[in-house]
Amino acid sequence: EAGVTQFPSHSVIEKGQTVTLRCDPISGHDNLYWYRRVMGKEIKFLLHFVKESKQDESGMPNNRFLAERTGGTYSTLKVQPAELEDSGVYFCASSQGGVNTGELFFGEGSRLTVL
Amino acid sequence: GNSVTQMEGPVTLSEEAFLTINCTYTATGYPSLFWYVQYPGEGLQLLLKATKADDKGSNKGFEATYRKETTSFHLEKGSVQVSDSAVYFCALSGSNDMRFGAGTRLTVKP
Numbered sequence: 001e002a003g004v005t006q007f008p009s010h011s012v013i014e015k016g017q018t019v020t021l022r023c024d025p026i027s028g029h030d031n032l033y034w035y036r037r038v039m040g041k042e043i044k045f046l047l048h049f050v051k052e053s054k055q056d057e058s059g060m061p062n063n064r065f066l067a068e069r070t071g072g073t074y075s076t077l078k079v080q081p082a083e084l085e086d087s088g089v090y091f092c093a094s095s096q097g098g099v100n101t102g103e104l105f106f107g108e109g110s111r112l113t114v115l
Numbered sequence: 116g117n118s119v120t121q122m123e124g125p126v127t128l129s130e131e132a133f134l135t136i137n138c139t140y141t142a143t144g145y146p147s148l149f150w151y152v153q154y155p156g157e158g159l160q161l162l163l164k165a166t167k168a169d170d171k172g173s174n175k176g177f178e179a180t181y182r183k184e185t186t187s188f189h190l191e192k193g194s195v196q197v198s199d200s201a202v203y204f205c206a207l208s209g210s211n212d213m214r215f216g217a218g219t220r221l222t223v224k225p
Binding site (some may be wrong): 042 | 119147151156158159160161164213214
């Protein structure tokens with residue numbers, strides 16, 4: 001069974017440019033989460049999809065971030081325009097049930113560097 | 116709101132040494148508690164979990180006990196190996212999301 005895959009593994013862009021990160025969850029997992037870890041600090045929640053619907057997007061930092069999950073399969077996270085403070089590692093995770101019912105399966109992360 | 120605080124790293128130990136990584140939490144209700152581990156070049160993976168007070172989670176020689184009275188979930192291992200070198204994250208789950216600590220990098224030297 002394939003795990004959670006993320007693309008790209010590393011992206012280097014200049015301030016003001018646009019980047020789109022992609023996450024393919026484990027097949028059949030309705031729950032998809034995006035998290036971000038900045039400079040060795042805690043992993044912070046960004047948002048949670050249940051199928052194609054945004055269940056909770058309270059962690060999205062501002063309107064420069066847009067997440068979509070068309071058809072309830074893969075998800076994209078677009079940052080436009082990128083700022084220096086957006087640099088970090090963006091993790092995607094999926095699960096069959098909610099967070100209390102089982103574990104989250106994480107991808108390897110997409111490292112974003114904004115210069 | 117819910118939050119997790121874990122000891123800052125990095126932690127460097129010799130092989131066969133005893134490991135403790137402290138984790139305390141703040142939460143409303145009755146969260147589940149987790150330890151995740153990230154090995155070099157890999158994604159986070161669940162190491163162990165405990166779903167209620169006094170539960171002990173264990174896996175691969177690691178243990179952690181859910182202590183409601185001290186709001187703690189410290190990770191321990193009696194004898195670490197070089198292969199345990201990784202970043203360890205304490206986490207708790209609320210009703211809809213998972214909150215993580217800052218991570219503790221462990222390096223085990225031969």
